[in-house]
Amino acid sequence: MSAGKSNASSAARRLPNREAALDSLYNDISAKNMFPFWATSTDVAHDEIKQLMGTQKAVPHLWSYKSDIEPILFRAAELVTMDDSERRSLILVNPGLSPRRATVSTMYTAYRLNDANEVMPPHRHSPNAIRFGLTGKGNFTGVGGEDITFGPGDMVLTPVDTWHNHGNVGNEPAVNLSVLDLPGHRHRIGCRRPAGRGRLGLDAELLDEAQRNDV
Ligand SMILES: [Fe+2]
Numbered sequence: 001m002s003a004g005k006s007n008a009s010s011a012a013r014r015l016p017n018r019e020a021a022l023d024s025l026y027n028d029i030s031a032k033n034m035f036p037f038w039a040t041s042t043d044v045a046h047d048e049i050k051q052l053m054g055t056q057k058a059v060p061h062l063w064s065y066k067s068d069i070e071p072i073l074f075r076a077a078e079l080v081t082m083d084d085s086e087r088r089s090l091i092l093v094n095p096g097l098s099p100r101r102a103t104v105s106t107m108y109t110a111y112r113l114n115d116a117n118e119v120m121p122p123h124r125h126s127p128n129a130i131r132f133g134l135t136g137k138g139n140f141t142g143v144g145g146e147d148i149t150f151g152p153g154d155m156v157l158t159p160v161d162t163w164h165n166h167g168n169v170g171n172e173p174a175v176n177l178s179v180l181d182l183p184g185h186r187h188r189i190g191c192r193r194p195a196g197r198g199r200l201g202l203d204a205e206l207l208d209e210a211q212r213n214d215v
Contacts, residue, residue: 056097057096057097057105058103059096061094061095069111070175073090073111074113074173077173082120086120087112087166088112089111089112090110091103091109092108092111097183102183106184107181107182108179108180108183109177110177111134111175111178112166113175114136114166114173117168117170119165119167119169120166121165122164123164123165124163127180127181127182127184129179130156130157131157131158131177132154132176132177133150133154133155133174134176135175136152136174137172137174138168138169138171139151139166139167139170139175141158141164141166142163142166142167143156143157143162144162144163150176
């Protein structure tokens with residue numbers, strides 16, 4: 001290190017209230033939506049390299065379906081209608097990755113309750129999805145215009161950017177489990193098709209129109 005650099009470094013360390021001034025500097029940087037990339041130590045609050053690399057780690061965690069998940073799914077079905085929202089999914093958020101919506105670092109898992117005779121509008125997104133039927137006989141996912149009804153033990157795939165919608169054509173609630181690779185995606189998380197759809201949402205004519213309009 002040159003003498004000039006050494007002197008400057010020493011002078012910085014002798015500044016009065018240096019820690020308070022650094023805290024104030026970091027607060028101002030954050031408030032202006034910038035990121036300070038000059039990691040100086042790993043034992044300070046601003047551990048820049050770890051933050052930049054997103055090195056949060058998932059931790060082991062147990063959710064109980066019967067006591068944690070199912071009661072909330074049914075309460076949500078009572079309170080949140082498809083007029084309020086086009087989806088009613090309960091995402092399992094790993095405590096080590098919160099507030100990211102991630103169950104493990106590269107995937108999230110969500111439980112969905114489709115109420116009897118409930119049909120949701122179609123959409124598409126860059127994440128791929130795997131869906132497992134858990135309860136009920138009328139769960140369906142429309143994939144690229146084909147309505148696939150799936151029951152307990154069945155699996156349906158909705159690949160990247162495929163138009164799809166969800167619903168239940170049965171007379172009892174149906175629960176399914178979705179696994180998406182969403183945490184790894186940074187572009188086009190999702191988009192929704194405009195209103196106007198067939199009974200199960202994805203008739204070929206409207207699908208063509210949506211694809212032309214890239215919605
Ligand atoms: Fe979706």
